[in-house]
Amino acid sequence: MPYFGILSLNAHLERTGCRIEILIDALEKDLIQKLRFLSPSIIGFSVFSTEHSWLSETARRIHRAFPETPIIVGGVHAQVFPEEILTDTDARLACYGDGEAVLGRVIDEAKKQKPDWSSIPGIAHKTESGAIRKNPQAPLFQYREEILETRDIYFKRYPSLRRDAICYFISSRGCPFSCSFCYNSYLRDSIGKTGYLRRKSVGNFMREILAAIGEYASPSVFFIDDLFTFDKIWLKEFLAEYKKEVGIPFVCMTRAKILDRETAKILAQAGCYSASFGIETGNEALRRTVLNKPISNSEMIECGTVLKENGIIVRTSSMFCLPDETLDNALETVELNIQCKADLAASMLLIPYPGTAITDYIKKKGLIRKDYSIRDIPMLAYKTSALNLPEKRKIMNVHFLLYFFVRYPWTYKTFKWAVHLESLNSLFYLLFLLGYFIRNKHENRLHWGQVFIYAWRKRSLMTGGKG
Numbered sequence: 001m002p003y004f005g006i007l008s009l010n011a012h013l014e015r016t017g018c019r020i021e022i023l024i025d026a027l028e029k030d031l032i033q034k035l036r037f038l039s040p041s042i043i044g045f046s047v048f049s050t051e052h053s054w055l056s057e058t059a060r061r062i063h064r065a066f067p068e069t070p071i072i073v074g075g076v077h078a079q080v081f082p083e084e085i086l087t088d089t090d091a092r093l094a095c096y097g098d099g100e101a102v103l104g105r106v107i108d109e110a111k112k113q114k115p116d117w118s119s120i121p122g123i124a125h126k127t128e129s130g131a132i133r134k135n136p137q138a139p140l141f142q143y144r145e146e147i148l149e150t151r152d153i154y155f156k157r158y159p160s161l162r163r164d165a166i167c168y169f170i171s172s173r174g175c176p177f178s179c180s181f182c183y184n185s186y187l188r189d190s191i192g193k194t195g196y197l198r199r200k201s202v203g204n205f206m207r208e209i210l211a212a213i214g215e216y217a218s219p220s221v222f223f224i225d226d227l228f229t230f231d232k233i234w235l236k237e238f239l240a241e242y243k244k245e246v247g248i249p250f251v252c253m254t255r256a257k258i259l260d261r262e263t264a265k266i267l268a269q270a271g272c273y274s275a276s277f278g279i280e281t282g283n284e285a286l287r288r289t290v291l292n293k294p295i296s297n298s299e300m301i302e303c304g305t306v307l308k309e310n311g312i313i314v315r316t317s318s319m320f321c322l323p324d325e326t327l328d329n330a331l332e333t334v335e336l337n338i339q340c341k342a343d344l345a346a347s348m349l350l351i352p353y354p355g356t357a358i359t360d361y362i363k364k365k366g367l368i369r370k371d372y373s374i375r376d377i378p379m380l381a382y383k384t385s386a387l388n389l390p391e392k393r394k395i396m397n398v399h400f401l402l403y404f405f406v407r408y409p410w411t412y413k414t415f416k417w418a419v420h421l422e423s424l425n426s427l428f429y430l431l432f433l434l435g436y437f438i439r440n441k442h443e444n445r446l447h448w449g450q451v452f453i454y455a456w457r458k459r460s461l462m463t464g465g466k467g
């Protein structure tokens with residue numbers, strides 16, 4: 001999947017005459033050798049917080065090989081943790097907001113004999129003495145009609161990416177809601193209270209899709225926006241165009257309470273074959289208070305029902321090992337998924353991200369180590385939980401078995417007792433992996449060969465490695 005931040009930065013910088021080249025570590029035999037060949041004036045990283053350890057390790061290798069070349073880190077991880085990045089890694093700069101107005105200036109400055117990083121808004125930097133300074137904020141990025149995000153930067157170097165079975169697009173940045181476990185409210189507060197929720201125009205987004213779609217062999221489309229259905233007026237206009245000009249079946253993400261009958265109908269008419277919404281937990285009180293998601297169970301069931309009525313596959317996401325969660329609460333989550341008639345029930349263990357409201361709550365209640373930090377964030381949200389909960393291993397069993405319990409409710413009735421068998425944790429994890437790949441096969445319309453390749457690529461990650 002392309003990194004959308006990179007696509008946008010590339011589209012902006014192309015206009016200024018700067019040249020960017022992309023390297024994907026996992027697809028390179030010798031990253032350092034490739035960098036030697038390219039001889040860049042500045043090296044950038046685009047990262048999620050799950051990649052923190054990879055970032056420190058890779059930045060160290062690069063810094064050793066190119067001690068004079070400045071390293072800058074961007075992506076959501078830098079938006080949230082610029083200071084930690086500069087403390088823990090060999091990066092000299094971190095872009096702690098949108099990068100469009102920042103990267104060009106950084107590249108120009110890097111060309112100078114003695115760059116003055118303090119003059120560039122939107123970055124945090126390490127001074128000669130090792131102190132960390134955060135410059136004033138850069139302006140919040142707004143989409144521009146004339147700028148078209150293309151995937152050439154990826155395809156030029158890695159033509160095999162054209163064979164990917166799924167073509168991902170993103171039309172917006174942000175989300176209007178403030179769930180306690182998510183970074184949206186944090187980002188809204190830190191990078192821009194007004195204008196944070198932004199969307200490409202229908203015309204611009206359609207041009208982007210039409211330019212990209214012909215490059216892929218036989219794709220299905222995935223709109224990966226946090227909340228694709230947040231604006232009904234935009235959606236109606238877009239879906240009408242999409243149906244007329246593209247018509248390829250697609251998947252998207254929605255939310256109970258904002259998905260009404262009419263929206264489900266226009267989604268289905270335009271080719272939406274699967275839609276996902278977050279149930280999170282079957283316990284209404286936990287959902288409202290701890291997760292700050294004021295949606296009732298009956299509204300969740302209504303969401304599943306209207307999707308089903310329109311022939312759309314119901315894909316739900318749930319979270320386990322929440323603060324205050326009991327085994328009974330976890331079983332309520334299974335039951336609510338069944339009541340929502342979920343075809344594909346996905347689940348994760350809560351990863352408390354530092355800076356989110358839920359992590360403050362968890363810390364206040366003493367449910368996690370006092371010194372818990374970003375360095376403890378695992379690559380994978382399926383296998384381990386950092387929370388101390390009395391019934392943790394049983395709750396994890398519910399998470400491991402959720403897919404099959406929901407897909408075949410008779411298994412829940414018959415084998416519910418098995419969640420008490422803590423010693424079978426590892427065996428149930430294998431069942432979870434099986435469910436995970438079956439779910440992906442259905443959701444992304446893959447054939448078994450593609451599922452096998454996907455599983456092979458993810459093998460080390462799924463067994464607890466770094467991926």
Ligand code: B12
Nearest residue numbers: 002004005044046048049050074075095098099182183381
């Ligand atoms: C699409 C998406 C995904 C896609 C990833 C697609 C991709 N290849 O990028 C998928 C589905 C794979 C995914 C997975 C996960 N995601 Co996600 N995802 C998103 C989402 C919805 C949009 C991200 C995006 O593309 N934004 C639009 C682009 C344009 O913005 P951007 O990347 O921030 O880039 C801008 C700046 O950061 C900067 N920039 C970016 N790169 C660089 C580089 C340089 C050098 C510079 C100078 C600047 C710069 O400039 C860009 C343009 O302004 C965000 C929600 C959000 N609000 O951001 C969550 C989000 C990023 N995801 C999140 C999480 C938690 C995850 C998972 C860990 C979920 C899980 N538990 O498994 C995984 C981890 C993936 C991993 N690699 O480790 C969290 C991030 C938490 C964190 N601190 O890292 C977010 C914020 C959502 C949330 N719930 O809070 N995700």
Ligand code: SF4
Nearest residue numbers: 175177178179182226
């Ligand atoms: S609805 Fe989704 S994207 Fe929006 S705040 Fe909640 S979890 Fe985050």
